[in-house]
Amino acid sequence: MRPDGDVLRRRLRPLYVATFLQGLALWVPIEKLFMSSIGFDAATIGVMAAVYAVVVPIFEVPSGVLADRWSRRGVLLIGTVAAALSATIGGLSQNIATYLVAAVFLGVFFAMQSGTLESIVYDTILEETGGSDDFERVVGRVRLVESVALVASALAGGAIAEFAPLRLTYFLTAPLLVAACVVLLAFREPTLHKVEEAQPLRRQVATTYRTLLQRGRLRLVVALTVAGSLLIQGMLEFGPLWLIALTVPAFWYGPHWAGLTAALGLGGLVGPHRWMTRRWAAAVLAAATVGCCLVLIMSWSAVLVVVAQVLLTLLVVAVSIPVMRQLHDAVPSTVRAGVASGVGTLTWITFVPFALVIGVISDRAGVENAGWLLLGIGAVAGVLMLVVLPRAPVEPVAAPEVAPAPAPKAAEPVFPADRFLPADDPEWPGHWAVPPQAWEDLGVRVDDDAAIAEVRTAILELPPQLRRVIVLRDVDGRSSDEVCAVLGLTADVERAVLQQARARVRARLERYFEGRD
Amino acid sequence: MGDETEPSAVDQACVDLVELMTAYLDDALSEAQRREFEEHLAGCAGCQAALSQWRTVADLAGRLRPEDVADLDPYVRDRLLSTLRVVRRR
Numbered sequence: 001m002r003p004d005g006d007v008l009r010r011r012l013r014p015l016y017v018a019t020f021l022q023g024l025a026l027w028v029p030i031e032k033l034f035m036s037s038i039g040f041d042a043a044t045i046g047v048m049a050a051v052y053a054v055v056v057p058i059f060e061v062p063s064g065v066l067a068d069r070w071s072r073r074g075v076l077l078i079g080t081v082a083a084a085l086s087a088t089i090g091g092l093s094q095n096i097a098t099y100l101v102a103a104v105f106l107g108v109f110f111a112m113q114s115g116t117l118e119s120i121v122y123d124t125i126l127e128e129t130g131g132s133d134d135f136e137r138v139v140g141r142v143r144l145v146e147s148v149a150l151v152a153s154a155l156a157g158g159a160i161a162e163f164a165p166l167r168l169t170y171f172l173t174a175p176l177l178v179a180a181c182v183v184l185l186a187f188r189e190p191t192l193h194k195v196e197e198a199q200p201l202r203r204q205v206a207t208t209y210r211t212l213l214q215r216g217r218l219r220l221v222v223a224l225t226v227a228g229s230l231l232i233q234g235m236l237e238f239g240p241l242w243l244i245a246l247t248v249p250a251f252w253y254g255p256h257w258a259g260l261t262a263a264l265g266l267g268g269l270v271g272p273h274r275w276m277t278r279r280w281a282a283a284v285l286a287a288a289t290v291g292c293c294l295v296l297i298m299s300w301s302a303v304l305v306v307v308a309q310v311l312l313t314l315l316v317v318a319v320s321i322p323v324m325r326q327l328h329d330a331v332p333s334t335v336r337a338g339v340a341s342g343v344g345t346l347t348w349i350t351f352v353p354f355a356l357v358i359g360v361i362s363d364r365a366g367v368e369n370a371g372w373l374l375l376g377i378g379a380v381a382g383v384l385m386l387v388v389l390p391r392a393p394v395e396p397v398a399a400p401e402v403a404p405a406p407a408p409k410a411a412e413p414v415f416p417a418d419r420f421l422p423a424d425d426p427e428w429p430g431h432w433a434v435p436p437q438a439w440e441d442l443g444v445r446v447d448d449d450a451a452i453a454e455v456r457t458a459i460l461e462l463p464p465q466l467r468r469v470i471v472l473r474d475v476d477g478r479s480s481d482e483v484c485a486v487l488g489l490t491a492d493v494e495r496a497v498l499q500q501a502r503a504r505v506r507a508r509l510e511r512y513f514e515g516r517d
Numbered sequence: 518m519g520d521e522t523e524p525s526a527v528d529q530a531c532v533d534l535v536e537l538m539t540a541y542l543d544d545a546l547s548e549a550q551r552r553e554f555e556e557h558l559a560g561c562a563g564c565q566a567a568l569s570q571w572r573t574v575a576d577l578a579g580r581l582r583p584e585d586v587a588d589l590d591p592y593v594r595d596r597l598l599s600t601l602r603v604v605r606r607r
Contacts, residue, residue, distance in 0.1 A: 413536070415567070420532040430530025435563025436570055446573055447580075455577040459586045471586050474578035480543055491545070499539040506574050 008128045012138060014187040015121065016145050021180035022080060022113070023149025026157035026169040027090065034166040035099065044096050048103050053352045055107030057345045064115045064341030065205060068334055072120040073189040075337070077181055079112025084177035091170025115340030117142070122328045122336065123190035135325045136272035143268025143317060150261045207488070208338035211331055214486070217388075221326045222343055224384040228316045228323070229347040230354050230377050231289075235260060235313045238358055241367040242309070248302040259310040267317025276322050282389035285315055286382030293378035297371035312378075319385055326388065414503040439513050446513065458508040462501055469494060470501035529557050531564050538571045 027034065035045065067075040086105035093099040118139065125134045157169045212222065239260060243252055275281050292312035295304055331339045354373070361370040419434045421427075439446045459467055459475070472483045484494050534557055540546050541554055558564050 413532070414538070415532075415535055417532075420530075423530075430532040432531050432561075432563035435531075436566045438566040438569055439573060440569070447577065452577050452580050455574070456581055456585050459578065459581070467586070470578060471583070474575045475581050475586055476583050477579060480545075495539050495543060495545060499536070502539065502571060502574050505578065506570055509574060509577075510570070 008125065008134065011124060011128060011188060012121070014183045015117075015124075016141065018076070018080070018180040018183045018187070019117070019142055020145050020149045021176045021183065022083065023146045024153045024156075024173065024176050025087075026153050026160060026173045026176075027087065027166075028150075029154045029157040030161045030166050030169055033161075034170075037166065038093055038099060039096050040099070048100060049355075051100055051103045052107050052110075053348065055104050056111045057348045059108055059111030060114065060341045060345040060348070061205075061208065061338060063112045064119075064338035065201075065208060065335075067116045067119065067337035067341075068208075069201070069204065071189060072116050072123075072337060073184060073187055075112050075116050076120070077184055079109045079116070080177050080181050080184065082106070082112065083109035084174045084181075087170045087173040087177065091167045091174075111341070111344075114344040115342075116337045118324060118328065118340055119337040120190065123333055126333075127190040132325060132329055135328065136321045139321055139324060140268035140270075140272040143271075143321070144265040147261050147265030147268065150264070151258065154257070154261070204335065204338070208335045208342060210488075211335055211339050212342040218327070218330050220384055220388050221323055221330070222346065224323050224381060224388050225320065225327065225343050226346050226350055227377050227381040227384060228320045230350060231316045231374065231381060232264075232313055232320075233347075233351055234354070234358065234374060234377075235309050237355065238362070238367070238370070239309045241362055241370075242296065242299060242305045243302065245362075245367045246299065246302045246305065252302060252306070256306050256309070259306060260313055263310045263314035264317055267314045268321065270314065270318040271321025276318065277389050279390045282385050285319055285389070286385045288315055289378045289382045289385070290375070293371060293375040296374060297368055299368040299371070316381070319381075319389065323388060412500065412503065414499065414506075436510070437514075439509075442513055444513055451509070451512070454509060454512045455505055458505040459501075462504060466497055466501035466504070469497045470505070473498055474502075529553060531557075531561060531567075534558075534561075534564055535567050538568055541568075542571065542575070 032045075035048075040048070063075055063079075082105045086102045086109060089105065090099060090102035093102060121138050121142065122132065122135055125138060126132060160169050160172065211218070213219075240253065240256065243256060270276070276285075289312065292308040292315075295308035296312075299305055327340070327343065328336065354377075357373060358370045361367075361373065415436070419432065419436075421429060421431055421433045423429050425431075445451065459470060462470065468487065469483060469489075472478045472486070473480070478486075480491060480494060483489070484491055487494070489497070534554065537546065537550070537554060541551065544551075546554060558568065
C-alpha cells in the first residue's frame with residue numbers, strides 16, 4: 001500500500017460514516033404499511049411518485065451547480081438536514097398532505113446527494129493522490145456501505161415495527177441523520193473546484209449543460225449510465241412483480257429483496273477490478289445483461305427469475321463504476337457536481353415514462369411481456385458496454401474550459417527575437433538576420449516517420465492549453481469555429497494559442513532537421 | 518531578402534509578418550492585410566521559408582492519429598496537477 005493510502009483513507013472516513021448513517025432509513029420497510037394507515041391508496045401513492053418525479057429533477061442540476069460554486073460539503077449538509085426534516089414530518093403525518101410534504105423534503109435530499117457525493121469523492125482522491133486511479137475502488141466501497149446500511153435498516157426497521165408504533169421508525173431515523181451532519185462537519189472538503197476564478201452563474205450553467213450534451217464519447221458514457229440506472233431501478237421497483245406473477249410463496253420475497261440489495265454492494269466490490277475494462281470482459285458483461293433480460297421474458301421458474309434479477313443488478317452496478325470514472329475523468333472539477341447531477345436528472349426523466357410503460361404492459365399483458373422493454377434497454381446497454389468499457393483514450397473535446405482560456409500572457413514571439421535585425425537597424429529594421437531555411441532544401445526527408453514522431457513528441461510536451469488546440473485543429477482537422485465553440489474561446493484567442501503551439505513544434509522540428517544532415 | 522532593394526514604406530517587417538501566419542492560413546486576414554502579406558511574401562525568401570515550415574508543421578501534425586496525442590488520463594492529470602500546485606503554493 002502506498003503511503004498516500006492511509007492519508008486518503010483517514011480523510012474519507014467521515015464520508016463513509018455519513019453515508020452509512022444516511023442509509024439507515026428505518027422507515028423504508030414499513031413505509032407502504034404506514035402510508036395506508038394514514039389514508040393512502042393506489043392512486044395517491046401514484047401522486048407521491050409524481051411528487052418525486054417533479055421535485056428531484058427541479059433540484060438536481062441547481063444543487064450540482066451550487067455544489068460547484070459554493071461548497072460540496074455544504075450541499076451534502078443541506079440534503080441531510082432535508083432528510084431529517086422529511087423523517088420528522090413523515091413520522092408526525094396524520095394525513096396524505098403532510099406526508100407529501102415529507103416526500104418533497106426527501107426529494108430534496110436525493111437531489112442534493114446525487115452527483116455531489118461522487119464529485120466530492122473524485123476530487124478528494126485527486127487532491128490526495130494526484131490521479132483518479134483509486135476512484136473506482138472508493139466508489140465501490142461507498143456502494144458497499146450504502147448496501148449494508150440498506151439491509152441493516154430493513155432488518156432493524158422491521159424488528160422495531162414488531163413491538164412499537166410504525167411512527168417510531170421515522171422518529172428514530174431523524175437523530176441518525178443529525179449524527180450524519182455532525183460527521184460531515186469533520187470532513188475536510190477538497191478545494192479543486194474553487195481553484196479557477198469564479199465564473200458568472202449564467203456561464204457556469206451554460207458550461208454545465210454544454211459539457212453534458214456535447215457530442216462524442218461523453219455522450220455514450222452518459223447514455224450507458226442512464227440505461228444502467230433504468231435497469232437497476234427497474235429491478236428494485238418492479239422486480240417483485242415477477243414473483244407475484246409466478247405466484248411464489250411469500251417466503252421468497254425476503255431472500256429476493258436481500259439478494260437485490262446485496263447485489264448493489266457486491267457490484268461495488270466487482271466494479272473496481274481492472275479486468276472490467278478488458279474487451280473480453282465487456283463482451284461477457286454485455287452478453288450476460290441480454291441473457292438476464294431474456295430469462296425474465298421466459299419466466300420459466302421463480303429460482304431462475306430471482307437469479308437473473310440479482311445477477312442483472314450486480315453486473316449493471318459493477319459496470320456503472322468504471323463508467324462513472326470515465327464520466328468524471330472527462331469533466332473539469334469546476335462543473336463536476338453539476339454535470340453528475342445532470343446525468344441524474346436524465347435518469348429521472350427517462351425513468352418516469354419507463355415506469356409508466358412497464359406498469360401498463362404488466363397490467364394488460366403480464367409482467368413477462370414487460371421484460372421485452374427491459375430486453376430493449378439491456379441490448380442498448382450491452383452495445384454501449386462493448387464501446388465504452390474497453391478504455392480507449394477519450395477525446396480531449398470532452399473537457400471544455402469553463403472560462404475562455406486567456407491567451408498566454410507574455411506570448412513568445414514565433415521566432416526568437418535574435419533572428420531579426422533590431423528595430424533601429426538603419427537598413428532592414430525588423431527583417432531577417434538569420435532567415436529560416438526551407439527544410440526541403442536541406443536534403444532530408446521532411447515527411448518520414450521519424451519527423452512525424454518528432455512532431456508527436458513536441459505536441460506531447462506542450463502545456464495542455466496549447467496542446468488541446470493544436471490537437472483539435474491540426475491532428476483532428478477540426479475547423480476554427482468548431483474548436484472555439486468546444487473550448488469556449490474567441491477566434492482571436494484560439495488563433496493566438498494555435499500560433500504559439502505551432503511555433504514551439506516548429507522550433508523543435510528545426511533543431512531536429514538541422515541537426516540531422 | 519534577395520530581390521528587394523529597399524523596404525518600401527508600406528512593407529511589413531518580417532518580425533511582424535511571421536506573427537500573422539496562422540491568421541493567413543486560416544484566411545482570417547482582412548483583404549488589405551492579405552494583399553500586404555502576399556506582397557511582402559513575394560519578395561522575401563526568409564518569410565517564404567517560414568511559411569513553408571509552418572505548413573510542414575500543420576501537415577505533419579495532420580498525419581498523426583488522434584490517439585497518438587490525445588490520451589485523456591495524463592492530460593487531465595497534468596491539468597489538475599498544475600492547479601494542485603497552485604493550491605499548495607498558497
